[in-house]
Amino acid sequence: MSRxxxxxxxxxxxxxxxLIVLAAGLLLLGLGALxxxxxxxxxDKMIMLFILIIFAVMWNLLAGYAGLxxxxxxAFVGLGGYAMVxxxxxxxxxxxxxxxxxxxxxxxxxxxxxxxxxxxAGEFAIATWVIAEVIRAxxxxxxxxxxxxxxxxxxxxxxxxxxxxxxxxxLALVSMAGAVWGTWALLKGRxxxxxxxxxxxxxxxxxxxISTFRVKQRIYILAxxxxxxxxxxxxxxxxxxxxxxxxxxQWSIFMLFMVLVGGIGTFIGPIxxxxxxxxxxxxxxxxxxxxxxxxxLVAILFALYLPRGIVGLWLDRGYNEPLSMRxxxxxxxx
Amino acid sequence: xxxxxxxxxxxxxxxxxxxxxxxxxxxxxxxxVLPGEALGIVGPNGAGKTTLFGALAxxxxxxxxxxxxxxxxxxxxxxxxxxxxxxxxTHQVPRPFLGMTVFENLLVAxxxxxxLDAAAATGRAAxxxxxxxxxxxxxxxxxxxxxxxxxxxEVARALATGPKLILLDEIGGGLTESELIALVDLIQSLRSExxxxxxxxxxxxxxxxxxxxLICMSEGxxxxxxxxxxxxxxxxxxxxxxxxxxx
Ligand SMILES: Nc1ncnc2c1ncn2[C@@H]1O[C@H](COP(=O)(O)OP(=O)(O)O)[C@@H](O)[C@H]1O
Ligand SMILES: [Mg+2]
Numbered sequence: 225m226s227r228x229x230x231x232x233x234x235x236x237x238x239x240x241x242x243l244i245v246l247a248a249g250l251l252l253l254g255l256g257a258l259x260x261x262x263x264x265x266x267x268d269k270m271i272m273l274f275i276l277i278i279f280a281v282m283w284n285l286l287a288g289y290a291g292l293x294x295x296x297x298x299a300f301v302g303l304g305g306y307a308m309v310x311x312x313x314x315x316x317x318x319x320x321x322x323x324x325x326x327x328x329x330x331x332x333x334x335x336x337x338x339x340x341x342x343x344x345a346g347e348f349a350i351a352t353w354v355i356a357e358v359i360r361a362x363x364x365x366x367x368x369x370x371x372x373x374x375x376x377x378x379x380x381x382x383x384x385x386x387x388x389x390x391x392x393x394x395l396a397l398v399s400m401a402g403a404v405w406g407t408w409a410l411l412k413g414r415x416x417x418x419x420x421x422x423x424x425x426x427x428x429x430x431x432x433x434i435s436t437f438r439v440k441q442r443i444y445i446l447a448x449x450x451x452x453x454x455x456x457x458x459x460x461x462x463x464x465x466x467x468x469x470x471x472x473x474q475w476s477i478f479m480l481f482m483v484l485v486g487g488i489g490t491f492i493g494p495i496x497x498x499x500x501x502x503x504x505x506x507x508x509x510x511x512x513x514x515x516x517x518x519x520x521l522v523a524i525l526f527a528l529y530l531p532r533g534i535v536g537l538w539l540d541r542g543y544n545e546p547l548s549m550r551x552x553x554x555x556x557x558x
Numbered sequence: 559x560x561x562x563x564x565x566x567x568x569x570x571x572x573x574x575x576x577x578x579x580x581x582x583x584x585x586x587x588x589x590x591v592l593p594g595e596a597l598g599i600v601g602p603n604g605a606g607k608t609t610l611f612g613a614l615a616x617x618x619x620x621x622x623x624x625x626x627x628x629x630x631x632x633x634x635x636x637x638x639x640x641x642x643x644x645x646x647x648t649h650q651v652p653r654p655f656l657g658m659t660v661f662e663n664l665l666v667a668x669x670x671x672x673x674l675d676a677a678a679a680t681g682r683a684a685x686x687x688x689x690x691x692x693x694x695x696x697x698x699x700x701x702x703x704x705x706x707x708x709x710x711x712e713v714a715r716a717l718a719t720g721p722k723l724i725l726l727d728e729i730g731g732g733l734t735e736s737e738l739i740a741l742v743d744l745i746q747s748l749r750s751e752x753x754x755x756x757x758x759x760x761x762x763x764x765x766x767x768x769x770x771x772l773i774c775m776s777e778g779x780x781x782x783x784x785x786x787x788x789x790x791x792x793x794x795x796x797x798x799x800x801x802x803x804x805x
Contacts, residue, residue, distance in 0.1 A: 232684035433641035433671030
């Protein structure tokens with residue numbers, strides 16, 4: 225087939241999106257300076273926000289772009305934490321352990337992927353949850369964890385609190401930025417396109433040459449490492465590891481909430497969803513059980529009135545999705 | 559005018575069987591597809607034509623039998639490998655990637671099926687869009703297409719993978735006469751570029767303008783095979799057709 229005289233191209237990023245990227249870059253620089261200016265309480269809260277954004281982006285990658293609806297990502301949150309406890313216990317300094325533990329968890333995700341990714345959607349969702357429960361039970365047997373009592377990464381207490389807080393903050397900021405940018409790059413590339421094809425129709429995807437298993441595996445492992453990293457960062461800032469919390473289903477509920485309320489399968493939606501979730505937690509977090517009921521209510525309101533999530537505010541008015549992953553062909557002269 | 563057969567077949571199937579539980583859909587099917595030929599397949603609904611395509615493209619494992627492509631044994635290879643080797647198929651009921659645009663449907667096919675980089679895949683996708691009459695719909699969501707455009711998209715997406723052999727499953731149904739002429743022109747020009755074509759079609763007058771050889775299937779078996787006119791004149795073929803849905 226002959227190439228057209230004028231090379232066909234994909235349209236460049238729209239101006240509005242470029243502005244968003246520029247603003248995000250500036251915001252990141254500003255956030256880098258924040259721990260030197262803000263009080264400790266704010267810094268701690270921001271660490272939690274960064275962790276939430278990592279969770280949202282990872283679950284969106286998995287479910288929104290690859291169609292892998294998992295309710296068991298807490299397996300990797302907990303495993304990351306547990307691996308870090310073990311590594312620090314074996315003498316690895318805690319800050320490098322944040323990253324090494326997350327990567328080691330990826331190796332376990334590889335092994336698990338060989339089983340769960342052969343399942344159909346419904347079985348997959350249930351299997352991920354069951355696996356998380358099984359791993360929690362096994363980890364609870366490790367004497368170092370002391371059952372449900374849990375354990376603490378005491379090595380972290382060797383650092384001055386200010387220094388520790390600032391280090392974890394900066395590591396969390398870099399991790400969050402890395403997760404967001406890495407997901408962007410992945411989705412813009414071939415793997416991202418292949419994942420979406422698999423999500424839409426796995427058999428048809430195979431028929432156009434997509435190695436469906438390998439692509440799903442890549443996404444599953446990346447999302448697991450991401451969740452493990454969020455887990456180790458969370459452990460580093462909270463110091464205490466308890467199987468019940470580390471492997472708790474609440475992580476999955478948070479992820480689902482942020483992604484669905486923000487806009488599943490959109491790039492910016494889950495990040496906005498994380499911001500909303502964070503705000504709700506700040507406002508209503510002290511109300512105990514009412515807080516969970518409130519979250520449920522918000523989710524229902526969204527399902528009824530803004531089913532496409534926060535991003536629906538743009539889409540429903542006919543505007544293009546901000547930071548859309550869609551590749552548009554630039555047709556010669558219209 | 560019958561082509562003198564000298565070349566080895568590009569695709570060879572021997573003793574292919576496919577059962578769904580107790581239902582035997584393909585019975586010991588043997589097929590040779592010659593390089594560069596246009597082979598037609600006809601037969602009543604339920605004859606197993608679509609299932610044969612699935613078996614050739616690796617959409618599911620066959621119960622028994624051997625299939626080779628360009629001399630490579632395909633036993634145990636996945637659909638994605640077969641596509642990368644050069645076998646592309648369309649689906650009788652279109653299966654577009656609904657969350658993507660028309661252009662993106664083709665782009666990913668060119669990137670994955672033909673292993674092209676982003677720039678080359680973009681060029682390939684744009685070329686195919688123009689040839690299949692989908693250029694104006696390039697940036698529309700696939701979900702917004704009607705059935706006829708979805709069928710076009712099936713053909714376009716298969717072509718974007720850069721196949722050596724393309725399996726077309728009832729792509730002519732529902733087209734107007736002028737659309738059929740455009741489709742026949744497209745298939746003929748593809749063939750003149752060396753693409754090997756196997757086409758399942760109920761619209762016989764369109765099929766007869768393209769194919770050089772015809773197979774008639776019935777109840778999972780090959781009933782007749784050869785010169786298109788001879789096959790259609792065959793008494794058993796006539797009976798198989800009259801015995802089921804008339805054209
Ligand atoms: N996935 C399946 N499970 C069970 N039966 C099937 C399946 N696919 C096809 N069949 C049966 O196989 C037979 C042949 O179908 P098909 O290959 O679609 O025929 P054709 O394309 O010639 O109309 C039909 O009886 C159909 O009901
Ligand atoms: Mg059929």
